[in-house]
Amino acid sequence: MAEVENPVRNVRWLDPEKKIVLLEAVGEVDLHRSSAFQKALLEPLSRRPQRMIVDLSGVSYMDSSGVASLVKLLSRVRRDNVDLRLAGLTPRVRSVFEITRLDTVFNLYPDVQEALDS
């Protein structure tokens, strides 16, 4: 099999104190890529951010293994008191959250700006 492309394309610290981290995910997050996705999501936590924003606007498809990766992240950030915000879910990805009723568990924002401002 070809090497697995990491769905997290970019990790940026948005402030000089490095309290807010933005992760940009792209493409399809499915069974083949969810482990890489999970690993990339957990990595910035070692630098103890206060807020983590995951920009999902570039994710065209996410299966339940991808969603499970985000649940795992949520359980970690709750333990570490990190404010996790998911931003820019496409209608298709949002449907996955709705049908699994996880839209009530995560903090979802229409876009990164809203996730930063509110």
Added chain:
Amino acid sequence: MCDTDTTERRPVIRVVDLVKRFGGRAVLNGINLEVHPGETIVIMGGSGCGKSTLLRHMVASLFGDEGRVELLGQNLNDLNESGLNALRLRFGILFQSGALFNSMTVGENVALPLREHTGLDEQTIDIMVKIKLEQVGLREAADLMPSEISGGMKKRAGLARAISLDPEILFYDEPSAGLDPVTSAEIDQLIMDLSGKLGVTSVVVTHEMDSAFTIADRMAMLDMGRMLKIGPRSEFEALRDGPETGDETGDLIRQFLRGDPEGPITARRLSTGYEEDILATAGE
């Protein structure tokens, strides 16, 4: 025959001139059917019409004597066992009984395909099992054994297992059979959610007409191994609600849809040589 908004997309399933004989008798006699992405098609017909046999061809558990079935662009006749197994991961089947393993809890049943076919860690699998069970309203039953839950719950657990690998196609074999009306309506809603919200293509074999008319985008009517009619639900509704026309095919479908005790189906049964049959038996 097809509705116009789905004909332009590439079919997810194509059944082409499919013939299957058992002991010289054609159980499927030249079946043609196309199923389009994201649609729910209901295949109907009386007992022994061939609908379950057709379903078994579509899930690669039976192979035709003539013709072919294409699933997700692949001709099943051309695939070897490993090719078929790879394809099998892309569709789910809800069997009539739920087909749960009785020695495992409900949660373990749902986890089984994930453990067998993915390299995911146990924690991720546990989360996915919870998500799937929540989706079918059965999260509290994760630790129960199949023998401890009702028929409707078994069916929902079977559905949770069928969707564990996020299939692109779901096949349902008599999903409402033996269920009370409320549970049956719940299953219908789940089928519609999976198709409407996640875009899963659904093939449902049933003779429960209330359910069929609730969930179907298109319907297909099989009779004695032949496809009598394929069309949008509205065409079948019009047929069901319209007057008899004298057209035998139309009247036969109408009788089936309405569940009338008299009509072409029962007339056919009455005229199938009872006299010759019983006299031949007596004469032996």
